[in-house]
Amino acid sequence: MNRFRRTQAGRGRGFALAFPGVFWLIVFFLLPLVFVAVASFMSRGPGGVPVMPLTIDHYERTFGVFARVTWRTVRFAGLTTLYCLLLGYPLAFFISRRLHPRTRLILLFLVLLPFWTNFLVRTYALITILQREGFLNGILERLGLIQDPIQFLFTPSAVILGLVYGYLPFMVLPIYAAAERLDLRFVEAAYDLGANDWNAFWRVVFPLTLPGVIAGSMLVFIPAIGAFVTPDLMGGTKGLMIGNLVQSQFRGRGNIPLGSAVSMVLLVIVFIGVLVYTRFGNRED
Amino acid sequence: MAAPPIQPREPLQGRVKRDLAVRRIGRLGLWLTPVVTYFFLWAPILVLILFSFNDAESVSVWRGFSTKWYENIFRNTVSTDAIATNFRTQLLIKAVSNSLIVASFATLISTVIGTMFALAVARGNFPGRKLFDALFYLPVVIPDITQGVALAVFFKIVFDYIQLWTGQRMVSGYGTIIIAHVAFNISYVAIVVRARLATMDPTLEEAARDLGANHFQTFWRITFPILMPGILAGALLALTLSLDDFVVTFFTSGVGTTTLPLFVYGMLKQRVPPEINAISTLMITASILLVGLSLILQQRGSRS
Numbered sequence: 001m002n003r004f005r006r007t008q009a010g011r012g013r014g015f016a017l018a019f020p021g022v023f024w025l026i027v028f029f030l031l032p033l034v035f036v037a038v039a040s041f042m043s044r045g046p047g048g049v050p051v052m053p054l055t056i057d058h059y060e061r062t063f064g065v066f067a068r069v070t071w072r073t074v075r076f077a078g079l080t081t082l083y084c085l086l087l088g089y090p091l092a093f094f095i096s097r098r099l100h101p102r103t104r105l106i107l108l109f110l111v112l113l114p115f116w117t118n119f120l121v122r123t124y125a126l127i128t129i130l131q132r133e134g135f136l137n138g139i140l141e142r143l144g145l146i147q148d149p150i151q152f153l154f155t156p157s158a159v160i161l162g163l164v165y166g167y168l169p170f171m172v173l174p175i176y177a178a179a180e181r182l183d184l185r186f187v188e189a190a191y192d193l194g195a196n197d198w199n200a201f202w203r204v205v206f207p208l209t210l211p212g213v214i215a216g217s218m219l220v221f222i223p224a225i226g227a228f229v230t231p232d233l234m235g236g237t238k239g240l241m242i243g244n245l246v247q248s249q250f251r252g253r254g255n256i257p258l259g260s261a262v263s264m265v266l267l268v269i270v271f272i273g274v275l276v277y278t279r280f281g282n283r284e285d
Numbered sequence: 286m287a288a289p290p291i292q293p294r295e296p297l298q299g300r301v302k303r304d305l306a307v308r309r310i311g312r313l314g315l316w317l318t319p320v321v322t323y324f325f326l327w328a329p330i331l332v333l334i335l336f337s338f339n340d341a342e343s344v345s346v347w348r349g350f351s352t353k354w355y356e357n358i359f360r361n362t363v364s365t366d367a368i369a370t371n372f373r374t375q376l377l378i379k380a381v382s383n384s385l386i387v388a389s390f391a392t393l394i395s396t397v398i399g400t401m402f403a404l405a406v407a408r409g410n411f412p413g414r415k416l417f418d419a420l421f422y423l424p425v426v427i428p429d430i431t432q433g434v435a436l437a438v439f440f441k442i443v444f445d446y447i448q449l450w451t452g453q454r455m456v457s458g459y460g461t462i463i464i465a466h467v468a469f470n471i472s473y474v475a476i477v478v479r480a481r482l483a484t485m486d487p488t489l490e491e492a493a494r495d496l497g498a499n500h501f502q503t504f505w506r507i508t509f510p511i512l513m514p515g516i517l518a519g520a521l522l523a524l525t526l527s528l529d530d531f532v533v534t535f536f537t538s539g540v541g542t543t544t545l546p547l548f549v550y551g552m553l554k555q556r557v558p559p560e561i562n563a564i565s566t567l568m569i570t571a572s573i574l575l576v577g578l579s580l581i582l583q584q585r586g587s588r589s
Contacts (some may be wrong), residue, residue, distance in 0.1 A: 014485070017405035017407070020402075021398045022402070028465070033431070087321075089321045090314060091323075092316070113576065116572045117569045119531060122329070128333055176408050226430045226431060228430050229550070233553055233554075250536065259434060263434050274426055
């Protein structure tokens with residue numbers, strides 16, 4: 001039916017409708033990315049602006065001095081994705097198995113509501129719990145478990161905790177969508193054929209919900225690898241990520257070519273991630 | 286059919302015991318993890334709200350109920366002088382109004398453009414359709430810091446050239462923020478509207494055409510009303526993303542166009558005023574009201 005309509009309509013039809021969107025994205029999205037790509041190969045001029053002689057110094061620095069930060073960023077984002085999956089999968093599955101539609105709606109709403117409040121406010125809420133004179137230390141001290149407050153903030157764990165807290169709903173939603181569509185008759189069939197719970201889950205349930213897992217992992221991994229606010233407010237020096245490197249090169253007397261090179265590396269990591277995920281996704285379909 | 290005799294590889298009893306143990310652990314995990322996760326999601330927010338009514342500045346020791354932080358905000362009197370420079374109610378109100386200005390323009394523009402694009406890709410027939418389609422997923426995939434940085438470089442270069450040619454120095458402000466927000470919002474609107482288009486029954490449009498409606502009438506009388514919930518949902522998403530955005534705004538804003546997230550960030554980076562719990566509680570309340578309102582609207586829309 002669709003094809004019929006398309007062949008009937010003349011070529012070029014609809015382009016005028018698409019034009020504003022395409023124009024906007026090319027000029028204000030693609031072109032700026034090209035500028036960054038070009039700037040990343042230029043030298044640093046006065047005031048940090050890119051100037052002419054082309055160079056690959058900034059990439060050498062990115063892989064040399066900044067290699068530790070880059071590797072740490074990938075690790076943080078990977079761990080964040082893993083923890084989100086470990087917490088989010090059972091939660092999404094639990095919600096999808098509630099019988100009453102209203103219960104499902106309310107439970108889902110309870111996941112989404114924190115997500116609808118501003119990211120900075122949520123991060124600050126977590127900081128009030130974790131800080132030196134914060135809620136958690138207060139409780140531990142009153143219970144007599146500790147003498148002096150524990151340093152929770154400004155550690156790598158704090159950054160990962162903050163990222164998990166911030167992006168968990170991104171994991172829950174796609175898995176929920178996949179789990180809700182799951183036909184329980186497949187599971188019954190698995191049981192009838194002699195599978196135990198372990199096999200029924202890993203051979204039937206998990207593969208069927210895998211598209212949700214992949215979508216969720218991507219939705220968590222991408223913002224986590226580019227994170228800048230969470231490590232900035234919760235990380236201290238041991239928790240700095242690529243995002244902080246990029247930001248520091250662009251503010252004040254920075255180094256725009258270096259910042260551009262770092263963000264190009266970030267972009268490549270993201271594309272590799274997307275490529276890997278789509279590969280996995282296609283194979284399982 | 287004769288089933289082959291079962292040959293247990295290990296003693297049957299041990300297997301049953303193990304399977305039952307797995308089931309028990311699984312069942313426990315399936316209850317425990319959601320409880321823990323909900324606690325994790327909500328505890329910080331509830332503590333924040335509770336302690337915004339604390340009589341003391343502390344977020345660990347409860348000194349009794351008080352609404353003095355809220356009163357400070359509404360009366361524009363802030364506890365100590367050192368902090369008064371960082372936080373003033375007028376600045377907060379200015380930040381809120383900046384956010385609303387940017388978000389409403391960005392939502393309006395991106396909803397129109399995004400809907401047009403969704404229609405064009407679903408119904409149109411022009412060279413490069415597939416390519417443009419891929420282009421539209423780009424903003425969803427690329428981290429916001431990369432986009433923010435790219436736009437910062439872009440505007441800097443464009444402004445430099447404009448100054449070179451016309452002698453006029455342009456600066457970042459509402460315009461640059463709105464342009465940036467539209468750039469990421471269009472994609473989200475287009476994706477949401479396309480999802481609605483995909484579930485739409487194509488025979489309705491054909492019927493309208495058969496009954497003598499032209500393109501224009503078919504669109505306004507049939508397609509548009511059916512798409513309306515999708516368009517509204519897309520607009521709502523755009524509004525939320527725009528109001529919530531920090532990173533892209535951070536790189537494209539100028540002097541005097543501090544939005545609410547930028548304002549909160551400024552407070553957190555400098556000395557944190559004790560009123561921040563109250564401000565955060567007000568922001569949480571506002572977003573809950575907004576979500577509640579949109580849900581009611583959506584339910585009404587689906588009923589009619």
